[in-house]
Amino acid sequence: MATAAAHQTDTAGEDTATGGYERAFDAAVAAEERVEPRDWMPDAYRATLVRQMAQHAHSEIIGMQPEANWITRAPSLRRKAILMAKVQDEAGHGLYLYSAAETLGTSRDELLDKLHSGRQKYSSIFNYPTLTWADVGAIGWLVDGAAITNQVPLCRCSYGPYARAMVRICKEESFHQRQGYELLLALSRGTPEQHAMAQDAVDRWWWPSLMMFGPPDDESAHSAQSMTWKIKRHSNDELRQRFVDICVPQAASLGLTLPDPELRWNEERQRHDFGPIDWAEFRAVLKGNGPCNEQRLSQRRRAHEDGAWVREAAAAYAAKRTGRAEGERA
Amino acid sequence: MSATTATTAALALGDDALVLSHRLGEWAGHAPVLEEEVALANIALDLLGQARVLLSSAGDEDELAYLREERAFTNLQLVEQPNGDFAHTIARQLYFSTYQHLLYERLAAGEGEFAGLAAKAVKEVAYHRDHAEQWTLRLGDGTDVSHARMRAACEALWRFTGEMFEPVPGLDVDTDALRTAWRESVDTVLRRATLTLPEGPDSGGWAAGAGRQGLHTESFGRMLAEMQHLHRSHPGASW
Numbered sequence: 001m002a003t004a005a006a007h008q009t010d011t012a013g014e015d016t017a018t019g020g021y022e023r024a025f026d027a028a029v030a031a032e033e034r035v036e037p038r039d040w041m042p043d044a045y046r047a048t049l050v051r052q053m054a055q056h057a058h059s060e061i062i063g064m065q066p067e068a069n070w071i072t073r074a075p076s077l078r079r080k081a082i083l084m085a086k087v088q089d090e091a092g093h094g095l096y097l098y099s100a101a102e103t104l105g106t107s108r109d110e111l112l113d114k115l116h117s118g119r120q121k122y123s124s125i126f127n128y129p130t131l132t133w134a135d136v137g138a139i140g141w142l143v144d145g146a147a148i149t150n151q152v153p154l155c156r157c158s159y160g161p162y163a164r165a166m167v168r169i170c171k172e173e174s175f176h177q178r179q180g181y182e183l184l185l186a187l188s189r190g191t192p193e194q195h196a197m198a199q200d201a202v203d204r205w206w207w208p209s210l211m212m213f214g215p216p217d218d219e220s221a222h223s224a225q226s227m228t229w230k231i232k233r234h235s236n237d238e239l240r241q242r243f244v245d246i247c248v249p250q251a252a253s254l255g256l257t258l259p260d261p262e263l264r265w266n267e268e269r270q271r272h273d274f275g276p277i278d279w280a281e282f283r284a285v286l287k288g289n290g291p292c293n294e295q296r297l298s299q300r301r302r303a304h305e306d307g308a309w310v311r312e313a314a315a316a317y318a319a320k321r322t323g324r325a326e327g328e329r330a
Numbered sequence: 331m332s333a334t335t336a337t338t339a340a341l342a343l344g345d346d347a348l349v350l351s352h353r354l355g356e357w358a359g360h361a362p363v364l365e366e367e368v369a370l371a372n373i374a375l376d377l378l379g380q381a382r383v384l385l386s387s388a389g390d391e392d393e394l395a396y397l398r399e400e401r402a403f404t405n406l407q408l409v410e411q412p413n414g415d416f417a418h419t420i421a422r423q424l425y426f427s428t429y430q431h432l433l434y435e436r437l438a439a440g441e442g443e444f445a446g447l448a449a450k451a452v453k454e455v456a457y458h459r460d461h462a463e464q465w466t467l468r469l470g471d472g473t474d475v476s477h478a479r480m481r482a483a484c485e486a487l488w489r490f491t492g493e494m495f496e497p498v499p500g501l502d503v504d505t506d507a508l509r510t511a512w513r514e515s516v517d518t519v520l521r522r523a524t525l526t527l528p529e530g531p532d533s534g535g536w537a538a539g540a541g542r543q544g545l546h547t548e549s550f551g552r553m554l555a556e557m558q559h560l561h562r563s564h565p566g567a568s569w
Contacts, residue, residue, distance in 0.1 A: 058434075061364065068358035075561045076392050076569040077348075077385075080355070081378050085359050088371035095364055133560055191567050232346075299359065307362020309479070310416045313472025314363075318469065 029230050034160040037103040045229055048222065049103050049159050051120070052231065054111045057097035058122035060090045062296050066130040067139060075133060078258030082179050083136060089172045094256055096168065100161040116301050124282070125212050133199035134194075141254075142247070144210040146174045149243045150213065153233035162231075181250065188255045194257075202251070203259045210274075211282045213240040238289075244272050256315070267304015336443045337388045339500030340403070342542055344372065344384030345405035348395060349550075351377035352427060352557055353413055364418055369461055373423070376454040383447055396561035397445070400544075402549050407541040408535075410492035410550040412481065417469055417476070424461035425510035429494045431455045432511050436503045443500065463519050470523025484520065485528045492532035496539035547555065 021040045025042035030033070035041055064087050071087065074080035098108040114120040125143055131138065151173065154166040187198035214220055214236040234242075244263075251258050262275035284290065354374035361367040385391040408426055413419045434455055437448035469480040495509040517527045532538070536545050561569075 056477065061367075064359045064367070071355045071358055072352065072556050072559045075396075075564070077378065077382050077395055079569055081375060081382070084358070084371055088368055088375065091364055091367035091371065095368065098364070186569055190569075191564060193564060194567055219460075246412030272537045284360050303360045303362070306360075307416065309473070309475050310362035310366075310469070314468045315472075316476075317468040321388055 001114055029158050032230070033158075034163065035158050036160045041046050044225070045231075046104055048229070048231060049162065050101055050106050052164055052226075053097055053101040053104075054106070054114065054120050055122060057094050057111065058115045058120060059126065060094040060097060062122040062126045062300060064090045065296055065299055066126055066128070066292075067136060069130050070080065070133060070136050073133070074136075077214070078185070086095075086140075086176050086179065088128060089176070092170070093169050096165040100165045103161045112304065116304060118288075120295070121286075122296075123212060124285045124290060125208050127206050127285050127293045128204070129292050131204075132201060134184065134197040135205070136182045137183035137187060137198065138201035138205040140176050140178075142180075142205045143186055143212070144173050144177040144180060145247065146209045146212040146243050148177055148240050149246070153239075154231075154232060158229075158230035181254070184254055184256065192199060198254075199256050202256050205238070206259050207277065207281075208285075210240055210244070210277055211279075211285075213237070215279065215282070241271055244274050283299060335500035336559070337500075339444070339498055340384045340388040341394070341403045342498050342501075344381045344388065345403050346386065346396075346409050346426070346430070347377040348381035349403070349405045349420075349553070350409040351375075351381060351551065353409065353411075353422075354419075356413055357419070363497035366416075370419075373458050373461065376451075376458065379456075380447070380451050387514060392561065396547045396558045400546055400554055402544060403546065403550070403554075404542050404544055405546075405548075406490065406493055407536070407547055408494070408543075410541070410546060410553060411487060411490060412549050413487055414486075415479060416465075416485035417479040418486065420462055420469060421480065421487050423458065424466050424484075424519065425491050425494075427455060427458040427462050428515050428519075429453060429491075429508075431459045432508055433501075433503060433536075436508070437501070440502060442502050466519050467523045470520065470525045480523070481525055485530075488515065488530065488532055489534035490532075492538040493541055496542060498542060 022042060024047075024114065025035075025039075025041060035045075067083060068087050071080065071083055074083050086157075087328050101111060102108065111120065125146075130139070148170060151166055151170050155163055155170055157163040157166065184198050184202070187194040189195075214223075217235045217237045219222065223232060225234060227235070242294060247258065248263065248265075260275045262273065264273055266273045285293070288294075344397075351374045354370050354377070357370045361370055368455050379393075388394065392396065406426075408422060411418070411422055431452065434448040434452040435445045438452050441446075466480065468544045469476040471477070494512070495505045497505050513527070520527055533540075540546075
């Protein structure tokens, strides 16, 4: 929206009523123009974006933990290299997203404080433990697969910096998803023990992955407004259905089953029917009572606290250098 | 050069890279700042890539990494030292990456077995060295706390530096010249960081060169136990 809305901002003196801005903003968004950091935007739009981008960034850095749990035990050097690269990508995604959030006037430190104090959330999926090597595959295939389903539409999000960060992130996520699928395929076609390991992981990660799309449409608190603002393009249930339809044939190719006795093709709908999701579990994990909530957050806090002296040193050194450079100029 | 000495050298260099990569991989999710999550993983990945080329030249990379016993590894004791705090990791990086960079520059300039690998790796290692030097400056010349920690780390790891300059069969380098260049470089960086080169012996309880002979420190066995456990639990499986 570098054109219409920027023009609106320039002529602010003539039209001081917020209603004028808001109408222009709404029109620009409806016309699929991108909102850029310097454009006028409603406070609620800004707050929604900060909340969503922060939660996304936090999910990337907390999401490093369950996978990093297997870096030191990866069973081949090739797998170890792939896993390290993947966890590194997630740190990189965290960086892009915190930077994108900074364009809305909130610093990374501020957002990290909110994560550490529990005032902002991260994706609940990472509150489940990675118990076997196959979990690395299940996370890639299902968790990253669900994330991509959620995130591809965000590449067209109305807020420019977020949309652009998502283009890059989605490219890397699709590599992550493929490595997960390929890892599971190797296990599924491997020894009986490896096959069982793969099946067990899929059994444990399937339902939590479906929960990643959020509550059903009629209970989703933020959905309607986000759809109007074109931050969000499809409803939770729509994306969840899309994901199920993608996964069913992939599971068959993997030689693995999905743990849902009600899962079947519906000829009439031309989509898969699937069983009810345990929303009580979803809410419990969201409230902090998942298997790893405490562990994930305390590791994050500890890394941050243990690193405080390092960050202070870097800041002190930078200040000294600046001081010296100024001293030399004087 | 005989096949055996080439293998000895490939294993020595490959094990250095493999083991240090593993230690750096332990930082994932624990680094002091997000940029260092990326940087440490990047260095670990470079080293793992080098290790894979080197080990593959000596045999099957996974058999060598996962099925050898502790006493068969010939990495330097320096690289197996636990991460400790960030200062210890940086001191280990400073000592090792300076050595590796100087060594690979020499190997790349020669016509030996490792010239090709070294020519490619030297660019990566130049970055590792720069990363270590920059952090040595920040920590040494940062706050009183960071200065004290960096000094303690440099001193604690000093006794593992001597063995870098023991001759390795199959590596045609002047180790005395390497030692001189290394000391000059590390000394310069430490001075700029308001630190000094540690005093005292540069080899500890074992003779210098112990790691190259397969004599390691206690933490190494535990590191290998973790690294090899899954692979060894499924004999013959593919991953």
